[in-house]
Amino acid sequence: xxxxxxxxxxxxxxxxxxxxxxxxxxxxxxxxxxxxxxxxxxxxxxxxxxxxxxxxxxxxxxxxxxxxxxxxxxxxxxxxxxxxxxxxxxxxxxxxxxxxxxxxxxxxxxxxxx
Amino acid sequence: xxxxxxxxxxxxxxxxxxxxxxxxxxxxxxxxxxxxxxxxxxxxxxxxxxxxxxxxxxxxxxxxxxxxxxxxxxxxxxxxxxxxxxxxxxxxxxxxxxxxxxxxxxxxxxxxxx
Numbered sequence: 001x002x003x004x005x006x007x008x009x010x011x012x013x014x015x016x017x018x019x020x021x022x023x024x025x026x027x028x029x030x031x032x033x034x035x036x037x038x039x040x041x042x043x044x045x046x047x048x049x050x051x052x053x054x055x056x057x058x059x060x061x062x063x064x065x066x067x068x069x070x071x072x073x074x075x076x077x078x079x080x081x082x083x084x085x086x087x088x089x090x091x092x093x094x095x096x097x098x099x100x101x102x103x104x105x106x107x108x109x110x111x112x113x114x
Numbered sequence: 115x116x117x118x119x120x121x122x123x124x125x126x127x128x129x130x131x132x133x134x135x136x137x138x139x140x141x142x143x144x145x146x147x148x149x150x151x152x153x154x155x156x157x158x159x160x161x162x163x164x165x166x167x168x169x170x171x172x173x174x175x176x177x178x179x180x181x182x183x184x185x186x187x188x189x190x191x192x193x194x195x196x197x198x199x200x201x202x203x204x205x206x207x208x209x210x211x212x213x214x215x216x217x218x219x220x221x222x223x224x225x226x227x228x
Contacts, residue, residue, distance in 0.1 A: 032215060038155070043204060044219040088155050094215045101170060102217060104157045 002027045004093050006105035013081055014113050021076040021108050023065075023091030031095045033074040034102070035065055038088040047089070050074065061085070083114045117141050118220040120205050126226045127195055135190045135223045137205030145169075146188035147206040147217065148180060157204075163188050164210055195227045 007022045025031060035047040048059025055067040065076045074091060091105040118139045127133055139146065147170075148160040161180045162170035168180070177193045188205060205220040 034216065043221045044157075044206075046216055046218075049216060090157065101159065101162065102215065104159075107155045107157070109155070 002093065002095060002103050004091055004103050004105040006089075006091055006108050008108045009106065010109045010111070012111045012113065015083055016080050019076070019078040019081045019085070019110070021089055021091075021110070023074045023076065023105055024072050025074070025091075025093045025103070026072065027093065027095045028072075029095055031093050033065070033067060034092040034094075035059065035063070035074075035076050036090045036092060038090065038107075040087065044090065047076070081110075081112050083112045086110060086112045118205060118207055118218050120203075120220040120223050122223060123221060124224050124226075126228065128228055129195055129197060131195050132191070132193045133195060133225070134192070135203055135205075135225075137188045137190070137220055139186055139205075139207040139218070139220075141207055141209075141218060143207035143209050143218070144185050145208045145210045146182065146185075147208075148188065148190050149204040149206065151202045151204060151222070153201070161188075161190075192225075195225075197227050200225055200227045 003026045005024045033050040036044045037047045038044045047063050048057050050057045050067045058064045063078050065074055067074050088107045088109050090107045092102045121136050145164045147162045150158045160174050163182045166182045179191045182188045202222045202224050204222045206217040208215050208217045
């Protein structure tokens with residue numbers, strides 16, 4: 001069965017630091033990849049997604065992610081974080097193996113110190 | 115112009131009671147979902163309906179019963195509520211087919227069982 005791993009459960013950074021959150025998945029075939037964000041007390045919102053084409057995907061609020069097929073990875077990056085980026089970040093994958101249902105990572109709690 | 119709406123936003127009730135949560139989407143999607151998010155923020159798919167038909171029914175106690183009167187609505191009824199049912203329940207919707215499967219989430223219903 002397909003799985004999604006987010007290696008960092010908690011990340012604490014200072015404002016202006018660079019961010020990279022790891023996401024690895026287990027399926028070797030064609031995948032669609034997503035990063036969602038959940039701000040405190042709010043619902044999940046899509047940050048960015050990859051379906052095909054350029055493996056470097058740009059999302060909202062200055063976030064980007066790179067799909068590296070050989071590493072089964074889709075890491076999320078931001079060059080300079082802000083206090084308002086404090087949130088929970090979820091990686092998710094869809095594939096034929098998952099019967100086209102989203103498989104979710106466990107989430108990474110990001111805390112930005114002002 | 116809310117895309118996915120849920121009611122109520124907060125629900126506080128006693129053990130043993132029966133309660134319902136309603137979900138509606140105005141995106142024209144034909145697939146809807148219920149997720150449970152526990153206190154550790156872990157997202158667990160409970161049910162998925164496509165065109166009013168149940169397509170995912172994860173290991174969920176049969177006290178939980180989804181009902182989809184039409185493609186735009188997916189309600190969740192819970193019988194004999196237990197303390198462990200306390201969580202945030204999210205409804206989501208997506209378009210089926212190869213349109214990207216991006217899921218749009220409702221604001222969540224925070225259920226507290228006393």
